[in-house]
Amino acid sequence: MSAKAQAGCPQGQESITSCEIEGQNTEVFACFDDQIATYSYGPIGGAPDLFLSETIENVDFEPWSGIGKAIHEKVTFYNGDYSYEIGGGFDRPFSEEEMLLPTRRFGWLDVAQNGETLNTLDCIPETVSYGFGGGIYDAKVAAGLEWDDYSKTWRPDPNRPMAPPALAPILMKGTDLGMVEDCLPPEEFKLFGINLGYHVADLAKLVPPVVGEAITGRGLEFERFMYDGLRMDTYQGAIIEMEATTPFWEMPSGIKVGSTRGEVISILGRVPNGAAATSQKFGALVCLDDRETAAEWYVVLEFGHDKRVQSISFASISP
Structure with a gap:
């Protein structure tokens, strides 16, 4: 849904990831609490041009796969035929030399229509805010969901308390x-x-x-x-x-x-x-x-x- 809000996360929410967009004088935020995830994009420090929200159960959040040097996650919001994928991450050090270097952060905003990318915007690295671990992942688990890395989607966790009995596979x-x-x-x-x-x-x-x-x-x-x-x-x-x-x-x-x-x-x-x-x-x-x-x-x-x-x-x- 669309609404107006101030820059940053709505009151009571914390950031999944955020950044300023390179060459655009704009910023993007993906935020959440235990009920709602929100997306906002607009001029730096101003009211957003676009504000979207989705329930924690339905929001399309993709956690890190656990593979590779870069730790990164993304969340996608949908508005009719359009989708807005915001991602953030950082490189983890693998040597003592790398531990002495500044952490490389990165982020992006991908805008698509019916799954076809219209524009990919890069974040200014030093403005990327991204904290790996817990967060929205725990909120979705608390809502009774489990991540299926096979299909890259969430589904009801059959082992959660009060879950209905799992049906036998029908195929x-x-x-x-x-x-x-x-x-x-x-x-x-x-x-x-x-x-x-x-x-x-x-x-x-x-x-x-x-x-x-x-x-x-x-x-x-x-x-x-x-x-x-x-x-x-x-x-x-x-x-x-x-x-x-x-x-x-x-x-x-x-x-x-x-x-x-x-x-x-x-x-x-x-x-x-x-x-x-x-x-x-x-x-x-x-x-x-x-x-x-x-x-x-x-x-x-x-x-x-x-x-x-x-x-x-x-x-x-x-x-």
């Missing part, structure tokens, strides 16, 4: 045309009670009735029904495709729009079909014993630039 192995493929059980092809293959005449039992429209170029047998955040395409009255774009339309396992990659991998049990843990899309077929007598379905989970599920798509390979 299974199946055979398609003689090839072993990752697959999901048929009961997962459902969004808030609406199954792929469900007959449109029965939709009124689950959601308010909406008149369908013929899909141009596909014939009268194909119709499209639109609900808030859900598109359904039908063939001869049966749903053959669905796409969800809001968190309301949740899969039985709990995967929904807004889930982080780490949460999805935890629910699935692994990354499907050899994809990378940071891939933009995960896909899997339905697990069926007899593909000659049953419809063949598949699911695609697409992630946005914020590393969270942006859409869930179900489809039947053939009507």
Whole structure:
């Protein structure tokens, strides 16, 4: 959200990292308390041009990997299609000679649109404020989260007090045309009670009735029904495709729009079909014993630039 504030961290918050931007006469701050993380950018000592905030649970903070000479961390704030990644760090000394030298500090601000970098600004090294250890990492852990270095995202910690029982991984192995493929059980092809293959005449039992429209170029047998955040395409009255774009339309396992990659991998049990843990899309077929007598379905989970599920798509390979 946007708001006005004075330069520096809001009252009661401490800095994650901050600096003055080289050649811009501006400064940037990323700050936090146990509830909220904030971002501000603007003229040095003045009111910020942009002020954003996010909950501790949802803020995209990436801790140091533990690898390399440079210790650095970053936090990213999102504002619609735009993202603002602010990072800071320093080189750790590895010899007695290096211990006698001034510590090299560095920082940056990366501005992107839909994941594509628009501008990268360097910090003036001597103005970089960055303190490694504890801080926002501890705040996120206290909120019941754990860091998944595999997917570079946070997910609920199943070992935290009062955590709900962890579900068994739902991703299974199946055979398609003689090839072993990752697959999901048929009961997962459902969004808030609406199954792929469900007959449109029965939709009124689950959601308010909406008149369908013929899909141009596909014939009268194909119709499209639109609900808030859900598109359904039908063939001869049966749903053959669905796409969800809001968190309301949740899969039985709990995967929904807004889930982080780490949460999805935890629910699935692994990354499907050899994809990378940071891939933009995960896909899997339905697990069926007899593909000659049953419809063949598949699911695609697409992630946005914020590393969270942006859409869930179900489809039947053939009507």
